[in-house]
Amino acid sequence: MNLALPWPFERDYMQLALVAGVVVGVCAPLIGTFLVQKRMSLMGDGIGHVAFAGVAAGLVFGVWPIGTALVAAVVGAVCIEWLRSRGRAGGDLALAVLFYSGIAGGVVLTGLAGSLDASTLTYLFGSILTVAPADALTIAVLGLVILLAVVMGWRALFAVIVDEEAARVAGLPVEALNLGLAGLTAVTVVAGMRVVGVLLVAAMMVLPVGAAQRVARSFRATLVVASGIGTFSVITGLAAARAFGLAPGGAVVLVAAACFMVAAVSKGPAGSRLLTSGTARR
Amino acid sequence: MTFSVNDGEFVALTGPNGAGKSTLLRILLGLLPPLGGTVEVFGASPRDLRDRWRIGYVPQRSVLPDNLPATVEEVVATGRLARRGWSRRPGAVDREAVSHALESVLVDDLRRRRMHELSGGQQQRVLIAKAFASEPDLLILDEPVAGVDADSQRRFRDSLVHFARSHGTAVLLVSHELGAVAADLDRVLVLRQGRIAFDGRPEELTATGVSLGVHRTDLPLWLEDPGPTAPR
Numbered sequence: 001m002n003l004a005l006p007w008p009f010e011r012d013y014m015q016l017a018l019v020a021g022v023v024v025g026v027c028a029p030l031i032g033t034f035l036v037q038k039r040m041s042l043m044g045d046g047i048g049h050v051a052f053a054g055v056a057a058g059l060v061f062g063v064w065p066i067g068t069a070l071v072a073a074v075v076g077a078v079c080i081e082w083l084r085s086r087g088r089a090g091g092d093l094a095l096a097v098l099f100y101s102g103i104a105g106g107v108v109l110t111g112l113a114g115s116l117d118a119s120t121l122t123y124l125f126g127s128i129l130t131v132a133p134a135d136a137l138t139i140a141v142l143g144l145v146i147l148l149a150v151v152m153g154w155r156a157l158f159a160v161i162v163d164e165e166a167a168r169v170a171g172l173p174v175e176a177l178n179l180g181l182a183g184l185t186a187v188t189v190v191a192g193m194r195v196v197g198v199l200l201v202a203a204m205m206v207l208p209v210g211a212a213q214r215v216a217r218s219f220r221a222t223l224v225v226a227s228g229i230g231t232f233s234v235i236t237g238l239a240a241a242r243a244f245g246l247a248p249g250g251a252v253v254l255v256a257a258a259c260f261m262v263a264a265v266s267k268g269p270a271g272s273r274l275l276t277s278g279t280a281r282r
Numbered sequence: 283m284t285f286s287v288n289d290g291e292f293v294a295l296t297g298p299n300g301a302g303k304s305t306l307l308r309i310l311l312g313l314l315p316p317l318g319g320t321v322e323v324f325g326a327s328p329r330d331l332r333d334r335w336r337i338g339y340v341p342q343r344s345v346l347p348d349n350l351p352a353t354v355e356e357v358v359a360t361g362r363l364a365r366r367g368w369s370r371r372p373g374a375v376d377r378e379a380v381s382h383a384l385e386s387v388l389v390d391d392l393r394r395r396r397m398h399e400l401s402g403g404q405q406q407r408v409l410i411a412k413a414f415a416s417e418p419d420l421l422i423l424d425e426p427v428a429g430v431d432a433d434s435q436r437r438f439r440d441s442l443v444h445f446a447r448s449h450g451t452a453v454l455l456v457s458h459e460l461g462a463v464a465a466d467l468d469r470v471l472v473l474r475q476g477r478i479a480f481d482g483r484p485e486e487l488t489a490t491g492v493s494l495g496v497h498r499t500d501l502p503l504w505l506e507d508p509g510p511t512a513p514r
Contacts, residue, residue: 037347156368159360162352163345169311170364170416171334213351217396222351 008242016136017128017195017238021252023143024192024204025234029212029226030150031188032205034181036213037161043080043182044202046095047189049102050076052198055123056109065123066138066190073186076102081182085175126197126249128238135194142191149184150223157181158219195234196249204230207256211263229259283478285471287420290450292443294460294484294494297473303456306473307424310454311339323420335364338418338451342425344405346397354400354408355393358383361415383414387441403434407441414445420452421445427459435462460484460494470494 054072058065083094192201212226237252312328387407472480
């Protein structure tokens with residue numbers, strides 16, 4: 001793969017990084033928009049730690065780590081939704097259970113392997129500049145799944161956010177929608193592992209959303225703007241990483257944090273009426 | 283207890299706190315299973331009802347998350363999901379129904395405002411519009427004007443009566459405060475300790491000295507306290 005792109009994306013490895021990064025930049029804020037409104041901003045973080053245990057299991061047993069991470073993340077996401085919806089634990093407690101179990105599992109499994117090695121750190125902190133074509137393809141497929149699911153289900157997920165009880169009365173499959181959102185969060189975490197790492201992937205689900213809901217006037221506009229900010233953060237972060245020799249995952253998240261800070265001190269949605277133009281006819 | 287609500291009828295359900303109004307409401311909405319007896323809504327158990335859009339539900343107050351970046355129009359549009367199917371895109375009919383619902387409660391000019399920019403009374407009218415949007419056959423409202431000023435109560439009454447009469451919608455209104463709709467009610471049910479203490483026309487209730495405006499302070503003993511002395 002070599003497209004005629006200008007600096008800093010003229011090299012193959014930067015183009016692969018760009019593909020993987022843009023997928024995560026678009027998809028993570030889409031899922032994060034729902035999580036933030038449901039006051040589950042840290043769910044991505046909790047699932048990230050379980051995904052780390054999955055990666056460690058894959059490395060120990062010599063299995064494709066992204067596959068084991070995906071299985072672990074989905075199982076963890078289902079568990080957290082089960083704990084939350086059955087009232088067995090509050091949302092934050094359920095997250096804490098997952099968070100600590102995941103990291104403990106990861107530590108034990110990496111201990112079994114001998115020690116933390118470079119490949120483990122790749123998933124912890126991300127290694128977007130070493131993304132292989134197969135990785136980029138996997139991330140793109142996961143991104144497509146997320147995008148299709150959001151396009152099909154965002155209105156129903158939004159109805160659950162507006163009033164979960166009223167959504168039940170209306171006959172919406174609330175449990176299935178909540179489980180679906182948990183599953184999509186897991187898929188997003190796994191897609192973002194190579195880009196920013198499991199420790200930072202949740203940031204891409206939260207920071208662009210925090211910025212977007214300051215400037216967008218509607219829910220639909222928030223989805224679009226959050227994805228736009230996520231994509232901008234990835235492109236700018238990658239460019240900065242190339243220019244100044246920075247760690248790319250951290251640079252991407254710092255750009256997203258800067259976007260949030262700018263939005264936080266802005267005048268708010270009054271200055272962005274343009275963004276409501278798409279909401280009148282849905 | 284035994285009671286029914288007929289097509290196009292406007293029925294109020296009232297009674298002291300702890301009488302069982304909320305439990306009855308949740309059973310009718312299919313949110314709780316009845317411990318005994320038979321409850322049917324449109325000929326089916328509420329939990330098994332297939333055409334869920336036939337029930338419109340207005341909760342006591344908005345439970346929207348703080349700072350949810352949602353417009354009035356987006357919130358009202360969620361009321362159409364039961365009617366068209368949750369995964370389908372809205373069509374012209376849906377947009378027309380949403381506009382009609384917004385106009386019915388006089389919030390059409392607020393359609394692009396964020397929900398949290400609205401007053402409590404305006405938010406309540408939006409929730410009523412959301413229930414109207416599915417064009418239900420039965421509208422169930424849970425204390426819809428609790429804590430709302432007199433002007434908003436009057437607007438609520440006008441919207442509700444106009445919508446119900448023009449669509450032939452049956453209304454079951456659960457409220458302590460019936461003054462705003464007293465003249466429009468077909469029947470009043472008074473619940474006490476899980477039993478119906480009164481079922482009749484509103485003027486029959488007022489003839490016993492009960493005001494339909496405020497209940498907690500002026501319910502007579504036969505409604506307020508347990509005992510076999512109820513006149514009906």
